[in-house]
Amino acid sequence: MKTYFNIRYEFDKKRVHESIAERLTQPGSDYICVADGVIMNTANRDSGYLEIINGGLLTICDSGYVPLYIKWIYGEKFEQYCGSEIFYDIIASRKYRMIFLGTQQATLDGLKSELVKINSDVKDMTFYELPFCKVTEFDYPAIAEMIEKDGADIVWIALG
Known part of the structure; x- marks a missing residue:
């Protein structure tokens, strides 16, 4: 680098x-x-x-x-x-368990249906809509707990 x-x-x-x-x-x-x-x-x-x-x-x-x-x-x-x-x-x-966070559920559902075509393991991965709100209004402990329980290796976050 x-x-x-x-x-x-x-x-x-x-x-x-x-x-x-x-x-x-x-x-x-x-x-x-x-x-x-x-x-x-x-x-x-x-x-x-x-x-x-x-x-x-x-x-x-x-x-x-x-x-x-x-x-x-x-x-x-x-x-x-x-x-x-x-x-x-x-x-x-196909090496990692992943979780997909952010954007709207309809977009996440569409993403999941396309990603399953590339990697069938994706069907069992979490796609979670995050609320559109101020950063101070997020429930960070709950989100962190969900990620920990999921056991994801990689967390993908849609920021926009």
Whole structure:
């Protein structure tokens, strides 16, 4: 993993998956950031945000422009590994139990019906709608308890 534009990007797909597998052998939790050019810009204007972006297990590049900038400025060639790609790759790997949180139930139901076509194990995984409310109104202990009881290795969260 190397730092470009103050963000610790991992461009090597194999290393991304090795890092995830290795991290899951240890207790505790972690997160992966998916950063495009807007995230890069925001992170470089807000030190707290940059700390969050760089504080996780790794950051993957969700932009075609960032690798282009790296090539122009640093002379190094990389390809993006966008969020939808890593999502598909992890689902298709059939290695992990996952839980899917966020968005509306109709969207989650549609997602589940499509993901089952890629990985039949998904039919037995949890798809849970989170309420649209202020962050302070979430029942974090109940959500955490649900995740713990589920035993998921990976938690996917739809933020928008």
